Amino acid sequence: MLLIKLFFSFIQVGLFSVGGGYAAIPLIQEQIVGIHKLMTLEEFSDLITVAEMTPGPISINSATFVGMRVAGVPGVLLCTIGCIIPSFCICLILAHFYYKYRTVSGVQVVLGAMRPAVVALIASAGASILMLGLFQAELQDIILKDIRIVEAAIFIVALILLRKLKINAVTIILGSGVAGVILYALMGKIE
Amino acid sequence: MKKEHNKLWILFKSMFLLSACTFGGGFVIVSLMKKKYVEELKWLEEDEMLDVTAITQSVPGPLPVNASVIIGYRMFGVLGSLTAILGTILPPMMIISIISLFYEQFRTNIYIAAALQVMRAGVAAVIFDVVINLAGNVLKTRRSLYIIMMFTAFAATYLFEISAMLIILACLGIGLIDLAVTLKKGKGTVK
Numbered sequence: 001m002l003l004i005k006l007f008f009s010f011i012q013v014g015l016f017s018v019g020g021g022y023a024a025i026p027l028i029q030e031q032i033v034g035i036h037k038l039m040t041l042e043e044f045s046d047l048i049t050v051a052e053m054t055p056g057p058i059s060i061n062s063a064t065f066v067g068m069r070v071a072g073v074p075g076v077l078l079c080t081i082g083c084i085i086p087s088f089c090i091c092l093i094l095a096h097f098y099y100k101y102r103t104v105s106g107v108q109v110v111l112g113a114m115r116p117a118v119v120a121l122i123a124s125a126g127a128s129i130l131m132l133g134l135f136q137a138e139l140q141d142i143i144l145k146d147i148r149i150v151e152a153a154i155f156i157v158a159l160i161l162l163r164k165l166k167i168n169a170v171t172i173i174l175g176s177g178v179a180g181v182i183l184y185a186l187m188g189k190i191e
Numbered sequence: 192m193k194k195e196h197n198k199l200w201i202l203f204k205s206m207f208l209l210s211a212c213t214f215g216g217g218f219v220i221v222s223l224m225k226k227k228y229v230e231e232l233k234w235l236e237e238d239e240m241l242d243v244t245a246i247t248q249s250v251p252g253p254l255p256v257n258a259s260v261i262i263g264y265r266m267f268g269v270l271g272s273l274t275a276i277l278g279t280i281l282p283p284m285m286i287i288s289i290i291s292l293f294y295e296q297f298r299t300n301i302y303i304a305a306a307l308q309v310m311r312a313g314v315a316a317v318i319f320d321v322v323i324n325l326a327g328n329v330l331k332t333r334r335s336l337y338i339i340m341m342f343t344a345f346a347a348t349y350l351f352e353i354s355a356m357l358i359i360l361a362c363l364g365i366g367l368i369d370l371a372v373t374l375k376k377g378k379g380t381v382k
Contacts, residue, residue: 014251014252014253015251015252016251017251017252017253018249018250018251018356024253046294046298049298050287050290050291050294050297050298051287053297053298053303053307054283054286054287054290055210055211055212055213055214055282055283055286056210056211056213056255056280056282056283056286056287057213057217057253057254057255057256057283058253059252059253060253060256060280060283060284061283061287064283064284064287064288064291065287065291068287068288068291068292069291073288076284076288080280080284083252083253084252084253084256084276084280086251086252087250087251087252087253087256087257087260088256088260088272088276090250090251090252090257091246091247091250091252091257091260091261091264091272092260092264092269092272094246094250094261095246095260095261095264095265095272096264098242098243098246098261099264099265102239102242106370106374109366109369109370109373110363110366110367110369110370111238111242111245111366112337112366112369113336113337113340113362113363113365113366113369114241114242114245114359114362114363114366115238115241115242115245115329115337116329116337116338116340116341116344116362117245117340117341117344117358117359117361117362118241118244118245118248118359119241119322119325119326119329119341120340120341120342120343120344120345120347120348120358121218121244121248121344121348121355121358121359122218122221122222122244122318122321122322122325123318123322123326123345123349124345124348124349125215125216125217125218125219125318126218126222126315126318126319126322127349128349129215129219129311129314129315129318130311130312130315130319132311133308133309133311133312133314133315134312136308139349139350150309151308151309151311151312152312154309154312154313154316155312155313155315155316158312158313158316158317159316159319159320162316162317162320163320163323169212169222169223169226169227169317169320170208170209170212170223172313172316172317173212173214173310173313173314173317174212174310174313175313176309176310176312176313176314176316177306177307177309177310177313178306179309180305180306180308180309180310180312181302181305181306181309183309184305184309189305
């Protein structure tokens with residue numbers, strides 16, 4: 001019974017979390033902590049910390065974490081599947097219509113107006129992550145002299161490697177993590 | 192048939208790898224997908240990738256899952272969607288399942304903390320690399336409407352923290368007006 005409850009909880013999370021990962025957090029909290037009392041608020045905040053530290057969408061991470069703690073591997077499968085069923089159905093329908101009509105010139109005009117905005121949204125996400133990397137702060141809380149040298153150097157080197165040598169993005173991301181640990185250790189920032 | 196199988200495998204493998212490296216939210220994976228599927232494999236056009244991003248941001252569910260449903264469908268129909276979803280959700284499911292068993296040690300590990308902090312610089316570099324190309328192409332259209340929209344949308348989301356979905360909807364509205372104006376000018380036809 002518990003598994004079925006979890007399954008339907010995560011269908012709701014998947015269905016109502018519009019607009020990125022953080023929109024899902026209050027929904028998951030309501031379902032798991034509030035309605036079904038499967039976790040305490042403290043466990044839930046641990047979950048958010050871990051979800052932020054690991055790759056992957058926050059709602060999938062939460063579904064897996066909740067599923068594992070509450071019901072083991074079957075829980076993981078049911079929660080995750082529940083979470084993606086709404087996405088799957090909605091996006092499949094939209095993909096069908098998009099590819100049917102995208103070459104219609106009128107549709108092209110409308111889509112054309114949305115593309116510059118998408119570029120801006122990606123740029124904004126990049127700027128936020130860069131500020132977190134260089135200053136460990138959001139834009140409004142930045143203190144310029146607190147710039148972190150290691151991160152700034154890695155950002156510049158990574159950008160040059162990407163643009164001039166066309167190094168693979170996955171290599172860059174993992175490589176910057178490894179380089180960071182080594183540099184921190186050499187500088188004595190890690191005991 | 193064999194070739195088709197091979198491509199499905201490439202789809203699965205690439206989604207798996209990108210998902211495993213997506214630290215920091217939906218727009219990171221969009222940048223990675225753009226590099227992989229537009230630049231490297233040449234499966235998608237750049238405009239298509241931007242359209243897919245606009246769609247995935249406007250519907251419920253985790254952005255990476257939504258994007259993989261549409262890209263998978265584009266390449267190999269429903270089977271492609273399912274393959275792409277599997278590739279996208281397996282890494283977070285596996286990682287979180289393991290971590291949920293000892294998250295206390297994970298959360299407090301200083302090496303992991305250092306790597307994650309520096310990785311932000313690497314992730315930011317990847318996004319900037321993609322944005323430089325995308326923004327360059329918007330500038331190349333030489334349409335002042337698009338260029339102004341791009342900078343306005345950036346200010347709206349980054350400085351004023353207006354939600355991505357609202358911005359996309361606003362641009363959809365502008366696109367419809369643009370279409371109406373074009374239709375009127377061309378006396379009922381769009382070129």
